Amino acid sequence: MMSLKINSPLVSVDWLFSNLENEHLIILDATIPKVTSKEEGIGEKHQIKNAIFFDIQAVFSDKNAPFPNTILSPKEFEEKAQELGINNNSCIVVYDDLGMYSSPRVWWLFQLMGFKNIAVLNDGFPEWKKKEYPIEKPFSHQPKRGNFRVDYQPQKVKFTEDVLKEIENDKFLIADARSKGRFYATEPEPRKGLKGGHIPNSISFPITEIIVDGKLKSAKDLKEIFKEKNPKNKDFIFSCGSGITAAVLALGAEIAGFKNHAVYDGSWTEWASTENLPIEK
Structure with missing residues (x-):
């Protein structure tokens, strides 16, 4: 067969x-x-x-x-x-x-x-x-x-030192899959003791914007949503709490035709737990 x-x-x-x-x-x-x-x-x-x-x-x-x-x-x-x-x-x-x-x-x-x-x-x-x-x-x-x-395929993953370097790099767009409340630190992180906020220069892109009732939106809708988030067609770096829902955005990006994307493996848990990294709220 x-x-x-x-x-x-x-x-x-x-x-x-x-x-x-x-x-x-x-x-x-x-x-x-x-x-x-x-x-x-x-x-x-x-x-x-x-x-x-x-x-x-x-x-x-x-x-x-x-x-x-x-x-x-x-x-x-x-x-x-x-x-x-x-x-x-x-x-x-x-x-x-x-x-x-x-x-x-x-x-x-x-x-x-x-x-x-x-x-x-x-x-x-x-x-x-x-x-x-x-x-x-x-x-x-x-x-x-x-x-x-x-x-x-090492280009598909980013680590903390990469993300720190890419914050100021106009070629990349860091998109955060957590809720807006967690992104802006108006609601607590689910992991006890973890600081709130977000990586500087990142955008809030909760997965709820591309999922309805446990299902991804249509390819047509995804194209429009991702284009709106990333009009300059930069390389995406997706982040979330610990690297799980960032992959939902990666899947959405792939379907929307954005091929250059990576997942920040440590995501917010690592960023917020690491000393001396910049945090915005």
């Missing part, structure tokens, strides 16, 4: 259902709890049939790093992806239980590692359940080791 090819960073639940039995398809459940949510998990966990849990926090983040959700080294990522049974000719669809929250982070991680045949499930698990497509209780997979190889 020929490998399944994805031409867009987004696929519908109908597309996924029609390709569910394809031998090259790998479905990743990238659900993590929302950092701003006070609710505990409600009810029993289910997943899309054949899904494999992609553990962003415990497996695909550097556990020795001082800040949450720090990217793995390319070598470690390759190793962990192979353990999930991912091959070079795999076709990956990633989703999360909230519709559109943590799944774009996984899409972005694979872009960073040079793998293109991956898409986010638009509207995620809520839409899948609504259509009554097949679900199951999670179980432990023991997949055959894959032959996935990393082709690292």
